Amino acid sequence: MIFESSSATSTANRIQVVFKREMPQTTSTSPTLQESISASASTELQNLFDELEGLIGLQEAKKTIYEIYALLKINKERERQNLKTEKQVFHMVFKGNPGTGKTTVARIFGKILREMGILSKGHLTEVERADLVGEFIGHTAQKTRDLVKKAMGGILFIDEAYSLARGGEKDFGKEAVDCLTKALEDSNKDFICIIAGYTDEMDSFLELNPGLPSRFPIHINFADYTVDELLEIANLMAKNKDFELTRGAVEKIRRSIMGIITDPFQMNFSNARYIRNCIEKAIRVQAIRLLRNNEFRREDLMKLKPEDFSL
Structure with a gap:
């Protein structure tokens, strides 16, 4: 988001x-x-x-x-x-935690690369392990080829690509990787593949097949948002929905974010996704508050207060 x-x-x-x-x-x-x-x-x-x-x-x-x-x-x-x-190869690896904008950037990249003449369509085909891996021998290769064909002219975006490496040698995920590696070699024009996921897992994934690293020459790290950036996102999300965050609400969100990112036991903070969930829940809580208090003025309808955030 x-x-x-x-x-x-x-x-x-x-x-x-x-x-x-x-x-x-x-x-x-x-x-x-x-x-x-x-x-x-x-x-x-x-x-x-x-x-x-x-x-x-x-x-x-x-x-x-x-x-x-x-x-x-x-x-x-x-x-x-x-x-x-x-000759230029534009297949990419997007590394970062959830909610850091990987899918959104991939979608914009596709449109930009279309206008640059690298891609003829620029559309984004977003897939995950279940879309690529079949249930029997030969099924995976066919599913992978079909998705590559669907993505021709645009970008094949494989989220959590490292999950294809799970399951051992007999897992069909390895077959998907082998088929994808061949597709990257054969479809070197009018097709870009972006594989995405957590940084450490993606580094390990690239070691699964000797042919993978050279086929993905562009690596982009998606850093976690800073606290100020997340607060800016919160204000913009509220504004886009015709809401306003009071100063107290912003400070409550700030304290919540700081508590999460400084917690040594907190893993994989979801960044902007966390903010989106907070805002959407606050809107529901605000609705109950307004209905209970019979508050229907325009300014009441727009303001999200600290008590609306159960953080």
């Missing part, structure tokens, strides 16, 4: 600062990366970059797609001037 910044200008400014640090500039009049893209990108592509920039956090993912865009533009110029270019 990803939410856009409440201020597109402030978000763009933050991102420009990041890329100004990343991209060397020879003079103070050098254009920013965003200005360079605006000068060369189509309106649709620029809109997609604006959507990407509007996402809270996710700096590494943003940086990577800009690198791909720059590489493609420069390679076209190299070809025009009869210089050598290398």
